[in-house]
């Protein structure tokens with residue numbers, strides 16, 4: 001049987017751990033620097049690591065100072081997106097998504113934006129880039145509104161040479177255990193704003209600054225959002241494994257494409273990282289596979305507030321996700337089982 005975490009990469013990870021032990025640097029060391037440099041090179045946008053994806057979003061929102069301002073958040077996302085805005089002191093305004101890509105709808109965004117809107121968060125749901133991202137970015141730029149990208153799902157998602165974090169002021173990736181590039185816990189913030197990245201280095205370390213050996217705390221909002229060396233070392237290895245993981249996911253997706261006619265279809269040039277494979281109206285799959293987000297995950301449902309987001313409710317009721325994890329042997333079994341389920345149900 002094929003082992004999902006290959007022995008060769010385990011060995012390389014253990015070698016890096018030896019280096020960590022030898023250096024006796026457990027935080028803020030070489031692994032962090034290398035992981036940030038390599039992730040930045042991969043994404044094409046400078047990167048700084050943080051403790052997780054949620055705190056990455058919080059850092060961006062705190063820097064932009066959204067307190068008592070409106071932040072538009074898609075209803076169809078994980079609660080972390082809205083919760084980060086709330087923690088930063090913003091008022092969350094829920095916007096709808098498109099049925100075609102499950103991501104923020106430009107048309108509804110235009111309806112929800114007001115003079116109080118300070119920022120908009122777009123979430124690249126499922127592993128592909130939001131189809132309307134360029135128009136959303138143009139709209140936000142014209143209105144003087146900050147665009148933030150929630151990139152928790154988008155490892156390996158590319159469109160016309162750009163991945164998540166290219167379009168807005170900053171983007172936040174998650175390396176949570178279930179993500180396409182898992183570290184157990186971890187996050188990465190990407191941004192071309194050098195001043196923000198410098199600020200983030202202090203913010204993630206309780207606002208601490210050391211100049212000529214003198215310690216000061218110029219930032220009052222900072223907290224501990226650091227990534228340790230052991231996690232950063234795993235990040236270096238997982239980034240090297242990412243092409244392998246993506247290749248298997250894409251091969252499985254190509255097989256699913258032949259099974260599922262009613263599926264999320266991509267525009268020309270879109271490359272998905274397939275965090276999820278999304279199909280519509282295959283209720284027979286619901287119990288055994290899962291969804292990106294179900295009704296109970298949607299922000300307005302969690303908060304118990306009214307929101308005019310009909311497509312988000314439709315998607316929660318109508319989409320399913322056949323499994324698409326890494327591990328070829330396992331994947332073959334999933335395809336065979338799904339064929340059987342679908343054949344049984346006609």
Ligand SMILES: Cc1ncc(COP(=O)(O)O)c(C=O)c1O
Pocket residue numbers: 052053054055077078080081123150152153173174175176186187
């Ligand atoms: C869309 C989205 N945003 C943010 C997060 C938060 O990431 P983390 O769990 O690393 O804080 C997640 C998932 O965990 C997510 O799915």
